[in-house]
Amino acid sequence: MPAKQVLIVEDERPIREMIAFGLKRAGFEVREAEDCRAARAALADTRPDLVLVDWMLPDMSGLELTRALKRDRETRELPVILLTARAEEGDKVAGLEGGADDYVTKPFSPRELLARINAVLRRSAPGGFDELIEFEGLVLDQGSHRVMVGPRTVGLGPTEYRMLEFFMTHPERVYTRDQLLDRIWGGNVYVEERTIDVHIRRLRKALEEFGYDRFVQTVRGSGYRFSARTV
């Protein structure tokens, strides 16, 4: 197997070099870029297998770079991992929505970064495997952010997807609207609690067609629960 190439986009040189060192030792071929411009230049003449992007960059935010990469047909399939100092859940959501394949919070151990890189590479490899979660035929594919029933795809908006993802990874348990806002929207946003109801409704509607809306259960006076057990 030829060495996988990783492009590191990070403006702080010590960090960049430390990561490069770690990756080289792990058998990766490494290319470095200190800002988005350099990253574009690097992408113009080589085709890395994966890009590591720092969230904070001098000329453009890493999130924007990620978005740009995911918009361009040429680089759409290129896996991107975001590095960030912020631990906020909201940013994580934003990052993944922007198209990043994974998200690593600083400080991280080289080992952890390696694990994430390997996971993402494996996932994006041809015939690669995605982390699937299934409840009686309802399949959540966290890799492609899709929900499927047999060969068909359930049409979900971004928020509904995140909601269902949260529920399917935390089933059999009641969550208050407050908790759901925290876990799905992220800690520091203000939205009305009743907004949850509306999204629950939208999620149910999308699942209805496939007969899975019964999994999204109301617990009156407490909140909502996802369960394959029909009450």
Add this chain to the structure above:
Amino acid sequence: MPAKQVLIVEDERPIREMIAFGLKRAGFEVREAEDCRAARAALADTRPDLVLVDWMLPDMSGLELTRALKRDRETRELPVILLTARAEEGDKVAGLEGGADDYVTKPFSPRELLARINAVLRRSAPGGFDELIEFEGLVLDQGSHRVMVGPRTVGLGPTEYRMLEFFMTHPERVYTRDQLLDRIWGGNVYVEERTIDVHIRRLRKALEEFGYDRFVQTVRGSGYRFSARTV
């Protein structure tokens, strides 16, 4: 004491079955998974008391699975023991850093594995994973706010649920109406004491169908008591 359940995540069938056999003979309930996806599926519908994970798995390394489990709030408390063929100290450290609770090197004797399992279980016993409270088949699940009898769910209103939850967590003891108001309704509300009687009635009615209404006992002149001992 109910049998502890162990989930074995191991791709090599002979090894998996050998371990399963040994554990069953030792009184454990065993669930098997051959890869991480199967493990996730298994975790979705059961809650084992401990997970045995092979380091080398076809779809994801055992270490990554361990990390994933430890990242998730739902499974964070779930003890994990890593199985590995490598004896390197570095790997051991990595495994424990990844969040594994213990680490067993192949080849191992069944006796050794058992000893490790018991040690880990003992360590994680208090405040363990199990939030189920049971009285002779009547099961209270505080996580999902459900009361179950076998596969069936007892239909309770919010107040009745809170009432039963209080009773099942404080059995064998008489509470006056006043105390019940305090503990179930909260200190600063004013409701008639006789309202308790009505909710007791509703609770009994809901349990009646399953034959558990006898657990809710009247102590004339004092109050009510929950007890599996039929007076």
Add this chain to the structure above:
DNA sequence: CGGAGTTGTCACGAATCTGCAACACAGTAC
């Protein structure tokens, strides 16, 4: 710019729950 899709709020009706009072019944003391 324009259209498609998404999002957070609101308002209103539907569904459900709650506490109370009134009456029925049971247990106890005399």
Add this chain to the structure above:
DNA sequence: GTACTGTGTTGCAGATTCGTGACAACTCCG
């Protein structure tokens, strides 16, 4: 037995909570 106290049971009106459709603001993308 009678009187009295304590508990069981029921129906209901008001209160709470939830489901739902509509809508305006917004983003994204071409």
